[in-house]
Amino acid sequence: MNPKIIGLLGKPLAGKDTVARALRDSFPNLATISMGEVVREVKVVGPAHRFWNQLHDSIAIADAGGIAPDGPIFECLTKLITEQFDKGMETVVWVAGPRSEQQLNWLDTWTKDCGYQEQFVYVDVPYETVYERVTERAAHQREDDKVVPYRLGEFERITKPVIDRLRE
Numbered sequence: 772m773n774p775k776i777i778g779l780l781g782k783p784l785a786g787k788d789t790v791a792r793a794l795r796d797s798f799p800n801l802a803t804i805s806m807g808e809v810v811r812e813v814k815v816v817g818p819a820h821r822f823w824n825q826l827h828d829s830i831a832i833a834d835a836g837g838i839a840p841d842g843p844i845f846e847c848l849t850k851l852i853t854e855q856f857d858k859g860m861e862t863v864v865w866v867a868g869p870r871s872e873q874q875l876n877w878l879d880t881w882t883k884d885c886g887y888q889e890q891f892v893y894v895d896v897p898y899e900t901v902y903e904r905v906t907e908r909a910a911h912q913r914e915d916d917k918v919v920p921y922r923l924g925e926f927e928r929i930t931k932p933v934i935d936r937l938r939e
Contacts, residue, residue: 774887775862776852778869778878780934781894783922784904790894791866798862802855805866806844807833809851822847836918838925841873849881856887870930875937891937898923 781787791803813820814830825846829839848865855863869875882889905919 774856774860774885776878776882776887776889777862777864778875778889778891779864779866779894780869780891780930780937781867782896782898782901782926783919784901785894785896786904787866787894790892791864794864800859800861801864802858802860802862803864803866804848804851804855806839806847807867809847810839836921836925838870838929841871841877844874845877845881869933872933872936875933893934893937 779787779791788805788808791805795801795803809822810826810829810833813822813826814834817823818827820826822843825843826839829843832839848868852863852865865878869878878889881887901919901923
């Protein structure tokens with residue numbers, strides 16, 4: 772069986788991480804990679820983190836609700852996904868990716884070059900749900916939750932065209 776990468780897309784606060792955890796818990800040969808979680812880990816661990824050199828400049832961008840530059844993301848994803856397949860995982864879920872046309876093009880090329888399969892899942896929730904969730908999460912709010920309106924604008928401008936393209 773060819774290794775498979777599943778891109779898990781959705782609005783901010785759509786529940787992508789929750790869906791990914793449920794999948795990981797249900798399927799023993801499935802791993803999940805959330806670059807958002809990796810960037811948050813880099814922020815906490817600091818220069819000792821193995822991806823500090825690639826991602827430390829992305830912390831402020833992520834905290835402001837933006838999308839980190841593609842180059843460092845591709846470098847880290849390549850390593851992380853390859854490591855999971857080397858461990859014997861059959862499927863890797865890329866949480867919140869691909870977020871842009873450039874990321875989709877990179878993934879298409881990389882998966883073809885490596886002989887991997889790709890699939891995409893869109894977690895669709897109404898905008899009202901997003902705002903309800905940010906209110907519910909207020910007690911343990913992440914830095915990027917403070918800029919949800921900006922993040923939703925970025926989703927509409929950058930990620931929605933990717934979803935539309937994948938639906939064709």
